Amino acid sequence: MILLWLLLIPTVGGILTWIAGSQHPDWPRWIALAVLAIDLILALTQIGPAVASGHTAWIASLDLPWIPQLGISFELNLDGLSLVLILLAIALGLASVVISWTEITDRVGLFHANLLWATTGVIGVFLALDLFLFFFFWELMLVPMYFLIALWGHERRYYAAIKFFIFTQGSGLVMLVAILVLVFIHQHATGHLTFDYLALLGTRMSPSTAFWLMLGFFLAFAVKLPAVPFHTWLPDAHTEAPTAGSLLLAGILLKTGAYGLIRFVVPLFPDAAHAFAPVAMALGVIGILYAALLAFGQNDMKRLVAYSSVSHMGFVLLGVFAWNTLALQGVVLQMLAHGISTGALFILVGALQERIHTRDMRLMGGLWGAVPRLSAFGMVFAIASLGLPGLGNFIGEFLILLGSFRVSVVFTVIAAGGLVAGAAYALLLVQRAFHGRASPSLEAARPIDLTTPHLAVMAVLVLAIIGLGLYPQPIFDQVAPGLAVLQHNGASSVGAPAPGPQ
Amino acid sequence: MSAAAFAAFAPFTLLGAVTIVVMLLIAVRRDHHLIALSTIVGLLLCCIALPLAAPASPTAVTPLFVVDGIVFFYSGLVLGSALIVAILSYIYLEGSAQGPREEYYLLLLTATLGAAVLPASVHFASFFLGLETLSISLLGLIAYASPREDAAEAGTKYLILGGASSAFLLFGMALIYADLGTMSFASIGALVHAGGPPDRYRLVGVAMILTGVAFKLSLVPFHMWTPDIYEGAPAPITGFVAVVSKIAVFAVILRYFILAEGHADASLRAGLAAIAILSMLGGNLLALLQNNVKRLLAYSSIAHLGYLLVAFLAMGSLGIEAIAYYFAAYAIMTLGAFGVVGLLSTPGSGRDADRIEDYRGLFRTRPFLAASLALMLLSLAGIPPTMGFIGKFYLIVSGVGAGLFWPVTALVIGSVIGLYYYLRVLVAMAMPVPAEHAAPPAAAPLYGNAVIAALLVLLVVLGAYPAPAITLIRMTVGSTSW
Numbered sequence: 001m002i003l004l005w006l007l008l009i010p011t012v013g014g015i016l017t018w019i020a021g022s023q024h025p026d027w028p029r030w031i032a033l034a035v036l037a038i039d040l041i042l043a044l045t046q047i048g049p050a051v052a053s054g055h056t057a058w059i060a061s062l063d064l065p066w067i068p069q070l071g072i073s074f075e076l077n078l079d080g081l082s083l084v085l086i087l088l089a090i091a092l093g094l095a096s097v098v099i100s101w102t103e104i105t106d107r108v109g110l111f112h113a114n115l116l117w118a119t120t121g122v123i124g125v126f127l128a129l130d131l132f133l134f135f136f137f138w139e140l141m142l143v144p145m146y147f148l149i150a151l152w153g154h155e156r157r158y159y160a161a162i163k164f165f166i167f168t169q170g171s172g173l174v175m176l177v178a179i180l181v182l183v184f185i186h187q188h189a190t191g192h193l194t195f196d197y198l199a200l201l202g203t204r205m206s207p208s209t210a211f212w213l214m215l216g217f218f219l220a221f222a223v224k225l226p227a228v229p230f231h232t233w234l235p236d237a238h239t240e241a242p243t244a245g246s247l248l249l250a251g252i253l254l255k256t257g258a259y260g261l262i263r264f265v266v267p268l269f270p271d272a273a274h275a276f277a278p279v280a281m282a283l284g285v286i287g288i289l290y291a292a293l294l295a296f297g298q299n300d301m302k303r304l305v306a307y308s309s310v311s312h313m314g315f316v317l318l319g320v321f322a323w324n325t326l327a328l329q330g331v332v333l334q335m336l337a338h339g340i341s342t343g344a345l346f347i348l349v350g351a352l353q354e355r356i357h358t359r360d361m362r363l364m365g366g367l368w369g370a371v372p373r374l375s376a377f378g379m380v381f382a383i384a385s386l387g388l389p390g391l392g393n394f395i396g397e398f399l400i401l402l403g404s405f406r407v408s409v410v411f412t413v414i415a416a417g418g419l420v421a422g423a424a425y426a427l428l429l430v431q432r433a434f435h436g437r438a439s440p441s442l443e444a445a446r447p448i449d450l451t452t453p454h455l456a457v458m459a460v461l462v463l464a465i466i467g468l469g470l471y472p473q474p475i476f477d478q479v480a481p482g483l484a485v486l487q488h489n490g491a492s493s494v495g496a497p498a499p500g501p502q
Numbered sequence: 503m504s505a506a507a508f509a510a511f512a513p514f515t516l517l518g519a520v521t522i523v524v525m526l527l528i529a530v531r532r533d534h535h536l537i538a539l540s541t542i543v544g545l546l547l548c549c550i551a552l553p554l555a556a557p558a559s560p561t562a563v564t565p566l567f568v569v570d571g572i573v574f575f576y577s578g579l580v581l582g583s584a585l586i587v588a589i590l591s592y593i594y595l596e597g598s599a600q601g602p603r604e605e606y607y608l609l610l611l612t613a614t615l616g617a618a619v620l621p622a623s624v625h626f627a628s629f630f631l632g633l634e635t636l637s638i639s640l641l642g643l644i645a646y647a648s649p650r651e652d653a654a655e656a657g658t659k660y661l662i663l664g665g666a667s668s669a670f671l672l673f674g675m676a677l678i679y680a681d682l683g684t685m686s687f688a689s690i691g692a693l694v695h696a697g698g699p700p701d702r703y704r705l706v707g708v709a710m711i712l713t714g715v716a717f718k719l720s721l722v723p724f725h726m727w728t729p730d731i732y733e734g735a736p737a738p739i740t741g742f743v744a745v746v747s748k749i750a751v752f753a754v755i756l757r758y759f760i761l762a763e764g765h766a767d768a769s770l771r772a773g774l775a776a777i778a779i780l781s782m783l784g785g786n787l788l789a790l791l792q793n794n795v796k797r798l799l800a801y802s803s804i805a806h807l808g809y810l811l812v813a814f815l816a817m818g819s820l821g822i823e824a825i826a827y828y829f830a831a832y833a834i835m836t837l838g839a840f841g842v843v844g845l846l847s848t849p850g851s852g853r854d855a856d857r858i859e860d861y862r863g864l865f866r867t868r869p870f871l872a873a874s875l876a877l878m879l880l881s882l883a884g885i886p887p888t889m890g891f892i893g894k895f896y897l898i899v900s901g902v903g904a905g906l907f908w909p910v911t912a913l914v915i916g917s918v919i920g921l922y923y924y925l926r927v928l929v930a931m932a933m934p935v936p937a938e939h940a941a942p943p944a945a946a947p948l949y950g951n952a953v954i955a956a957l958l959v960l961l962v963v964l965g966a967y968p969a970p971a972i973t974l975i976r977m978t979v980g981s982t983s984w
Contacts, residue, residue, distance in 0.1 A: 065969070066967070066969065067892075067968055067969050067972060068969060069969065069972045069973070069976065070896075070899070070972070132895070136886050136887070136891075139885055139886050139891065140885075140886045140887060142885070143880060143885055146925075147932075150928070150929055150932050151865075151932050158929045158932075158933075161925075161929070162922060162925050162926075162929065165921060165925060166918060166921055166922060166925075169885075169917075169918065169921055170914075170918040170921075173914045173917055173918065174914065176895070176898060177898060177902060177910060177914060180898060180899055180902040180903075181902055184902060184903055
């Protein structure tokens, strides 16, 4: 039942905040904080059993009839992988509420309602094990996100919001068709109509069918991840979204793509995924380098961070399709570290924009003198983003490279070059924005430094990223049983290790 | 006729009686409130009578009609939709002071009568009579005395094109009768089943019937009239045309195909698939170009009928259920959308609130109506947690189950295109209020909002938990042997 509560609390909380918004602008903020805090505590209580779990990887599960006529049930299952991602989602949700305190002053109730509903949708995606339910949440999380961008975003928000929606919805429909074909193949073989993931695992089909179905799933997840060449919605969506929107997008929504790849694509279609691995890994490597190059060329600070996000997700794609324990552990850590570091950078860009009303780095410079705390945090997360040892991103990228080295030396060597490119754009960001001489207009503006709520959020995020960097073992312990089961399911019958250009 | 047949047919008899009572009432006393109220109460009674009178097993009422689960479901949908249209019409007409308003309800009732008997028809005669009763009443409703010039234009267009489509239909029926010598669906089916491949007479006949029906369902390439009539007609009537007439016509052609044609002929299926694909793509693409919300919804309804054809092609028990569920969803979301358009309009002003600019800033000026319209549009786009999502899912299930590759592809592409124009309206509603709108429009009456709220609750509840609706469909539409 606790899984249902995880979903119900933010849903109902969203309705409450919407209603409360008409009473007083601060009520929705407090309600949202309280709701997410309760949800976080609820999720934290689940940490214990997973570590002890030996035989089965599920920490908690729930199965209620939903549309029995079509073999669809309301089936939720929590394993270590889902749990850490849910914790990240709720924590970043909390951060979004705090950092929107002064930024969002218009229709506060509706804003927080959308924020909570987006979080609900994401938690649902991480929990759902019925393919239809998964698709339901997959689509459901788009709507509040769309409203967050379209209603509270920046200059070109309508364009960005529609582009975001169409990209994700279109690829989602392709996945739906793939899901249905899979379900009908299974029904044909067993005479049993079901959308249950566990039942559908190991469905036998011809290699070419499996390949096309795998591609249908892959498309949806690659758009969400995003992988080059499906990434073009992301810079627009990130740039135009309000800070909390960017935070949710980077921190949580992108993770659903990676999660889908790990949970569905490889285990459901192991052989096809192994055959496709070289292509997917190549896309990952191209993404790492190409997005880093684009990030390097941006003047808009938010766009730079957005492209860096694409680059980091390239590592995730590489790691998933390397499909061994090291790489997968790296992927999980990369997701968490990316959520924290990129999220923090978005918060800082948002805070800067609130203060100096621009994101254009050509108009910045010398910020360190004006806003030392903000700049210092900016520096910390920029170097986290470039993969400095001791911070979380390093562990993630290092493990991914270590894992993929066993599968493909060539891709790994090229991908490692991405670390250099990452250093280039991250340091460029620090240099252009924080160092140098302050422009006269900037001095005239006299921006105030980060205030206590922002500082608190930043402090927590810094501690988290350092914690991930110095002692990641608890995370590995948490996700290990779940990953082991997934790896077992995803083991190619053709024979491991996966074929790749050696 | 046996007593059982009388009892089974009682809701339709009642509807006829209500029509006559309303007519007499108009003769006695011209009072808009009274007439509207008696119409609404009459339709409500019919809605209540329908489940009470529903027979346990299919009951033949003369050779023309049969009353069974299909009738219960589709006629119920027709009557319920007509009831909502009647309430919305009352609010709409209350706003316009000019001209006689009472005969409107008379026409509404006769149109509903024609539509309600269509799902029960198992004979060309009742098919045609029901359709003509519906169409001729609609003609009056579309052009109903209003200061708007485009209403007269729309009425004339509907008259001419509707006449042409009826001619096609009649000719097709005549050809089949000439070929087989019977007009009853079941006997046609038996003869077709016994005889070998279709001869030319019958094939041309079926094609002509389909042409006539495609006019009424506004499928590409027979859709030309749709946007003009949707734009010209008063908003509640647009809802009626979009929902009631389409459901009724689709139900009867579905019954005809299952009883008489058996989906045997490959060329027929190929033609239907082509029409479906053209409607899905054409409707959605043309909707992209619209700046008028009523025209936009007109093109979107073309696309939605195309989606429904996918399930029609798939047939089987899944397809039949999918059609029933989708029509329930379609009725709710389309009536909701046109209901909001009607509530926002001031009928005396010469046009409805149908330009996209009229919707700018609606989220601030009329938050409830804006949120309702947003949900209706999201449902039309097939986004959870609404009935439109489950409905579209059901259609894709039936299409994939039957291995209809191209129609399903077109459905997916059409849905993606469709998303863009639905979101455009949403975006307009989210924009800041334009400066010239100093005073917000007058608030809609409470019961108008209540109707929309009721539709909204159905849309979301049955969208999030569709099992009861599917059970009902299985009990009525699914269990009946067509």
